[in-house]
Amino acid sequence: MSDLESTQDPRRAYDLDRAHVFHSWSAQAGLDPMVITKAEGPHIWDADGNRLLDFTSQLVYTNLGHQHPRIVAAIQEQAASLCTVAPGYVNGARSEAARLIASHTPGDLDHVFFTNGGADANEHAIRMARLHTGKHKVLSTYRSYHGGTQLAVNVTGDPRRWPSDNGSSGTVHFFGPFLYRSPFHSTTEAQECERALAHLEQVITLEGPGTIAAVVLESIPGTAGIMIPPPGYLTGVRELCDRFGIMLIADEVMSGFGRSGRWFAIEHDGVTPDLLTFAKGVNSGYVPLGGVAISDAIYETFAHRAYPGGLTYSGHPLACAAAVATIRTMEDDAVVENAARLGSDVIGPALRELSEQHDWIGEVRGTGCFWALELVADRDTREPLAPYGGSSPQMAAVLKACREEGLLPFANYNRIHVVPPLNIGDDEAREGIAKLGVALARARAAG
Template identity: 45%
Template sequence: MTGQEIKEQDLQYNLHSWSKQGNLNPIPVEKSDGIYFWDYAGKRYADMSSQLVNLNLGHGNRQIVEAIKQQADQFCFMGPGYAVESRSRLAKMVIDLLPDNMGKVFFTNAGADANENAIKMARMFTGRNKIFSRYRSYHGSTFGAGNLTGEPRRYPLEPGIPGFVKFFDPYIYREPIEFAGEEAATAFYIAKLREQVHYEGPDNIAAIVLETVTGSNGVIIPPKGYLKGVRKICDDYGIMMICDEVMAGFGRTGKMFAFEHFDVKPDIVTFAKGITCGYVPLGGVAVAKKIAAYFDDHTLLCGLTYSAHPLACAAGVATLNYYKEAHILEQVEKTGKVLGQILEEIKTRHACVGDVRYIGLFSAVELVKDKTTKEPLVAYGQDPQGVMSGIIKQLTAKGFVTYSHENMILVAPPLIITEAQLREMMAILDEVLTDMDQVITTRKTA
């Protein structure tokens, strides 16, 4: 098929997620390699969002591909009730990467059902029903994970499941309070969370769920002491602390898991994306030893036909090996510093950039109409003029592919990106933001 034929058939028969179907113009992809992919006209694009922040090791990693082939030659599928080498090896590898309080893994198909099963386990273990999660969060779009989600993509699921309670994030940039420092902000947010826990009844709360670093909703990095404060609340009331590491895990922030930056030990960790980098779908729930022990004589009421799929587990084993052998964490630490420096320069240089937030190779550029008032470039959850989609189209036309959410542009390239590649691509972002500066200036003087 030609690229045009592929696109026409795609639009005729496929429904695309999170989109008005009549406005779509998907790129027909012919090949990919490293941080790049190409369309059928030969145009090259740099994958500056790692697709959906899951392709951590880039396109065409031969080590992962060969592992999938070897497993396929042995057998492609065996039900989750059987012991299979790839799933046994991967489970141990995951637990070995986690803190010493963690005990076992339940593998899922992706991040949404990882979060679904995590909240089920927390409820079964504690005997409680309420689940806390944050407004600026995305945990998946299935019914349970969608109720866990705080941002507007939860709306089609409402009225939702009873027992899901939302609280506000430590989003210091948009907070009208002028804090003396990060510690002061932490004290404020933790006090408000503790107060809310009190009014919801601590004995009713099974878990507090957080994206360790908020992902698509702005790469919001917790201030100093915040996660320790949440951990203390959980310890005080017997609440399970669940860290959603679906997007932030497996090297994205420069650590294997983002919570390692903040010196806390969760009770439950959910993961997906970077464990196989999308080569085969896989997610999982890692639980503390005390939770694993509970299910020794209590039935685990969780089950999936494709839980711990052999092909996915084989891909996972190869992926985790590659992170170590290729010294990916060290590379992210180095290139992440370069990305941070470039972003700070962009923030200083551009009138349309209100804030930049980054940790490792996980970053967001927040666009505003006015740096002083911090008024967002587009209203919360609204962009009737297609301003943000227009910026993304400009970037794509220049070979820089990513996505936006609200008034933020995500920059999260594959962890294998070189400094030279990073600088080349960020120069494109700089150029497009210069155009947006001119638009803002024109509007102010009109």
């Protein structure tokens, strides 16, 4: 039996998984994970040969879908000439990937430090900000996710932080804008923006500007709910950071590389951060890769002073070759523009129409190929269909019905996120939303 053949039997794969694989964010004994045997474009196949439309982009990273031939070929070609090399040496794939990334980042973010993924990108961005400013505290929002490593998970605002939070990581949380569940009792986007900025200013004042190194924000919060910031909010945060000498770190791990209909979501407000973190969509997740795009001022801090950080696989040739192919494909095929059009002309209208048909949908929000349905038990009270940090029989019924209809959904607490590949066809996008509608109706009818 060849190495490849030994991995192709789905039953053997499942049995070995249950015997030896320790899964993320899970109680191990109760798991019954789905086996995926193959994938192509916006579809995956399970162990029983069922084809499902992938509306998750896995963990919101297969921005160009599965098995894109140009990315696969780039990995194969790179592997044939140079599979790996230590990060201290120059390799052409890393150099070109850095050039391409810098050509799309806003402002003067022209230097790139490569990491293995998003969590370590955020860890290193925070380290850079602390060393650059000589300050330690980091501010971030409650409804946020920044990674699973020790510092990144403490910067995170959602319940996954709690078991690792001993209040000793120098992190402080504040409320970001979220009009549907406004902590400021706002009734308009303008009010929410104004009150959220006033709240942040008060937190900065009370914590002490001289103690704060950085504000870390997802430009559009992803896993926490795809909560689009009101116009002017990110501009206001930038102004507060400038006034108080605080670095602004934009976490674009999920929202970057076209997901929101712009190369980077922070562009919706025309803002340039001091540091920008990325991963996921930079190479459609084909080989692990992340990074930090660095402003000139922070780069100069380390021009003649060693940066105390590094990674064995920083700028790995296979990962960077995949990034080069991904970015060039996005440029050649106008993928970012297509994502914006899908959001405005296809996904947004179809989801709003769906909300008129299903009283469990409390709100539809999103942009590009980055959408969320807020599911509620009661539209008037806005009671979530599942509790914050948990699930419910109703949500389980929705997910089960989606699978039975041939749709792989992305769910988090009481939400369904609609996050297909950025190059999905219009008909396939509508097909997936129709399947979601059928699943909602089936789950609603069942109770």
